Amino acid sequence: xxxxxxxxxxxxxxxxxxxxxxxxxxxxxxxxxxxxxxxxxxxxxxxxxxxxxxxxxxxxxxxxxxxxxxxxxxxxxxxxxxxxxxxxxxxxxxxxxxxxxxxxxxxxxxxxxxxxxxxxxxxxxxxxxxxxxxxxxxxxxxxxxxxxxxxxxxxxxxxxxxxxxxxxxxxxxxxxxxxxxxxxxxxxxxxxxxxxxxxxxxxxxxxxxxxxxxxxxxxxxxxxxxxxxxxxxxxxxxxxxxxxxxxxxxxxxxxxxxxxxxxxxxxxxxxxxxxxxxxxxxxxxxxxxxxxxxxxxxxxxxxxxxxxxxxxxxxxxxxx
Amino acid sequence: xxxxxxxxxxxxxxxxxxxxxxxxxxxxxxxxxxxxxxxxxxxxxxxxxxxxxxxxxxxxxxxxxxxxxxxxxxxxxxxxxxxxxxxxxxxxxxxxxxxxxxxxxxxxxxxxxxxxxxxxxxxxxxxxxxxxxxxxxxxxxxxxxxxxxxxxxxxxxxxxxxxxxxxxxxxxxxxxxxxxxxxxxxxxxxxxxxxxxxxxxxxxxxxxxxxxxxxxxxxxxxxxxxxxxxxxxxxxxxxxxxxxxxxxxxxxxxxxxxxxxxxxxxxxxxxxxxxxxxxxxxxxxxxxxx
Numbered sequence: 148x149x150x151x152x153x154x155x156x157x158x159x160x161x162x163x164x165x166x167x168x169x170x171x172x173x174x175x176x177x178x179x180x181x182x183x184x185x186x187x188x189x190x191x192x193x194x195x196x197x198x199x200x201x202x203x204x205x206x207x208x209x210x211x212x213x214x215x216x217x218x219x220x221x222x223x224x225x226x227x228x229x230x231x232x233x234x235x236x237x238x239x240x241x242x243x244x245x246x247x248x249x250x251x252x253x254x255x256x257x258x259x260x261x262x263x264x265x266x267x268x269x270x271x272x273x274x275x276x277x278x279x280x281x282x283x284x285x286x287x288x289x290x291x292x293x294x295x296x297x298x299x300x301x302x303x304x305x306x307x308x309x310x311x312x313x314x315x316x317x318x319x320x321x322x323x324x325x326x327x328x329x330x331x332x333x334x335x336x337x338x339x340x341x342x343x344x345x346x347x348x349x350x351x352x353x354x355x356x357x358x359x360x361x362x363x364x365x366x367x368x369x370x371x372x373x374x375x376x377x378x379x380x381x382x383x384x385x386x387x388x389x390x391x392x393x394x395x396x397x398x399x400x401x402x403x404x405x406x407x408x409x410x411x412x413x414x415x416x417x418x419x420x421x422x423x424x425x426x427x428x429x430x431x432x433x434x435x436x437x438x439x440x441x442x443x444x445x446x447x448x449x450x451x452x453x454x455x456x457x458x459x460x461x462x463x464x465x466x467x
Numbered sequence: 468x469x470x471x472x473x474x475x476x477x478x479x480x481x482x483x484x485x486x487x488x489x490x491x492x493x494x495x496x497x498x499x500x501x502x503x504x505x506x507x508x509x510x511x512x513x514x515x516x517x518x519x520x521x522x523x524x525x526x527x528x529x530x531x532x533x534x535x536x537x538x539x540x541x542x543x544x545x546x547x548x549x550x551x552x553x554x555x556x557x558x559x560x561x562x563x564x565x566x567x568x569x570x571x572x573x574x575x576x577x578x579x580x581x582x583x584x585x586x587x588x589x590x591x592x593x594x595x596x597x598x599x600x601x602x603x604x605x606x607x608x609x610x611x612x613x614x615x616x617x618x619x620x621x622x623x624x625x626x627x628x629x630x631x632x633x634x635x636x637x638x639x640x641x642x643x644x645x646x647x648x649x650x651x652x653x654x655x656x657x658x659x660x661x662x663x664x665x666x667x668x669x670x671x672x673x674x675x676x677x678x679x680x681x682x683x684x685x686x687x688x689x690x691x692x693x694x695x696x697x698x699x700x701x702x703x704x705x706x707x708x709x710x711x712x713x714x715x716x717x718x719x720x721x722x723x724x725x726x727x728x729x730x731x732x733x734x735x736x737x738x739x740x741x742x743x744x745x746x747x748x749x750x751x752x753x754x755x756x757x
Contacts, residue, residue: 197562254699257740261740264733265738272728387569430573433569
């Protein structure tokens with residue numbers, strides 16, 4: 148096992164130096180959506196609160212660091228932290244409202260969708276956020292302190308570290324008491340409450356962590372593309388992109404979102420190459436995959452393999 | 468503010484509200500029977516609009532004449548989707564069903580994008596176009612027709628559910644799944660019929676608005692989110708709740724258009740949405756608790 152991890156890390160470090168820039172870009176996007184999926188997974192997978200509006204947190208992070216940099220020349224690294232904190236604040240606001248009023252399942256999903264749409268409309272109409280045109284972040288060339296570099300390898304290692312961080316947080320949750328409480332409330336909220344789990348507090352904790360991490364992802368996006376607008380940040384499409392990977396890979400598992408990202412990323416690139424043309428046509432394939440996964444692998448790819456292994460174990464226990 | 472403008476805004480909101488009503492009532496039919504929030508509803512509407520567009524382009528006939536074609540096409544599509552896909556996971560958790568319809572929506576929407584490009588299309592009409600006057604007020608004729616047709620369709624749907632044996636079977640199954648099964652109602656067929664009817668109704672709404680609304684693959688998204696707002700406001704599963712909710716939302720949107728600038732017109736709608744979800748999640752007319 149140690150050897151496996153060692154080789155994964157070695158490959159991850161060496162890969163960007165041997166691959167051509169286009170493939171490094173593809174890899175960055177895979178890790179990026181893996182990161183966002185991992186962040187979503189804490190709330191949507193572990194706590195079972197299906198968010199349909201994670202673009203709200205993403206956009207808050209993107210706009211905070213971009214505006215701070217454009218208007219006050221504050222380094223996006225600092226802006227990123229502030230964006231994360233604002234994302235947390237938004238999580239506190241949405242979470243305390245929705246959880247206080249007991250919104251569950253589809254109702255919570257629709258409420259988060261409404262919040263992200265409201266933020267999109269606001270950013271579409273505010274002078275400060277550049278309305279529909281969005282914000283162009285000025286080029287600084289090779290300036291790592293301003294979160295900018297001409298080489299994609301820089302961004303590769305940034306997102307790799309962010310992903311490792313998010314995975315570490317997820318593992319802490321998964322292996323710890325919080326994970327037990329969250330899975331209890333996910334399976335049956337009323338029973339969890341009855342045996343003394345403070346479901347409100349733990350759901351709130353999940354949305355705070357998830358909102359914080361997702362907002363950091365927004366800053367990464369802004370710095371990588373150096374351009375943001377209301378639709379790509381706060382749009383419904385972005386929310387869908389964020390939760391697709393964990394669902395395909397396996398909700399409520401540590402590595403599900405990354406597996407989903409590694410499956411969908413290359414497929415998206417391939418279909419874009421084959422169908423070409425219009426923005427978003429790859430979503431046709433994603434839609435078909437989503438239908439297939441929901442019908443045949445409702446626990447996602449990783450979840451399916453876990454249940455297979457469990458069955459093997461159970462069989463061994465029964466027939467030694 | 469000139470009162471004339473306000474009255475004009477309220478009436479045009481009411482007219483659009485009639486179309487929303489048909490969209491929302493059919494969305495609610497699907498929710499009431501299957502307990503599924505159908506994300507593909509807007510896509511069905513978009514398909515209805517494209518059917519109308521292509522039929523009127525190729526046959527050179529008035530878009531209204533394609534109504535039966537687009538309705539029957541979408542009934543078949545809806546029936547097959549329910550029969551072949553959704554029926555397989557009817558016992559799965561709610562969010563899986565929502566995701567299944569989302570996957571179908573993504574697939575169909577982007578298939579349309581691939582086949583027909585994102586270009587905006589319009590159907591040009593010469594007959595039954597123009598405007599009607601009433602004093603100082605003016606209404607575009609196609610909008611009045613769309614309102615009237617949507618209203619008729621909604622009433623037809625209501626009568627269908629109340630009077631016909633098929634409609635009664637649909638209502639029976641929405642009230643008690645097991646009970647309906649016991650008395651011999653073929654569940655999977657009825658589900659598929661209900662889903663097909665929902666799709667056909669929203670396709671009819673799509674056909675009726677083509678003379679005055681642009682057509683593009685993503686047009687359904689706008690309507691489906693508005694329809695979610697309406698059914699939550701009126702009460703998920705409540706027929707007349709969705710109807711009156713639609714009129715309220717239509718007027719709120721139209722007033723927002725006059726009082727607020729540009730895309731801010733939708734802010735009141737989302738605010739209504741969030742407030743309803745928080746304060747009265749069963750909706751204005753809903754009976755059941757969440």
